[in-house]
Amino acid sequence: MSKKNIVCFLLILLLCFIPVQEAHAGNLSLFSSLEWNQEQTNFSKNPQNFSQEIQNRLNSTRDSIGQLALLISHPWGTYDYTRPIFVAPRDGGGIIFEVDIHWHRNLNSRNHVTRIAWEIVNNKHYKASVIWDDSTFSPIHEEEVNDFFRQLLPN
Secondary structure (H helix, E strand, C coil): CCHHHHHHHHHHHHHHHCCCCCCCCCCCCCCCHHHHHHHHHHHHHCHHHHHHHHHHHHHHCHHHHHHHHHHHHCCCCEEEEECCCEEEECCCCCEEEEEEEEEECCCCCCEEEEEEEEEEECCEEEEEEEEEECCCCCCCCHHHHHHHHHCCCCC
16 A cells, blocks of 8 residues: 555544534524514515525525535535525425535645525425535535524524
């Protein structure tokens, strides 16, 4: 086994034992329960207002959302920024928000992008998943990414 292979093996082994900080939405919510209950009537009358309001609130907190989502999906990455949130209609109804998180690893100077699609159907969280990622290492904790976005809307 070459020195390079041994070093790579040891590095991977070491990364397996480094504790990972847990991320969750905590106090980060797009609406308070009271706001959510009041807005439901308005949103059901005009779904366009719903998607616009969610997009506005996502954009106002996108750095916090991006940092926490990166901490879940690539815990060893270093956050750079989150691009403005893109919104589009979802096939079969509902809406999709795309969150592009830019980040890098300290191991090299290459920048990475992780794209998360958050789907909302009938004004409720449907699912969130990583739909594109250009890192050498695949994103981890996909179910936790989904749970994180679920917590952004009141039940």
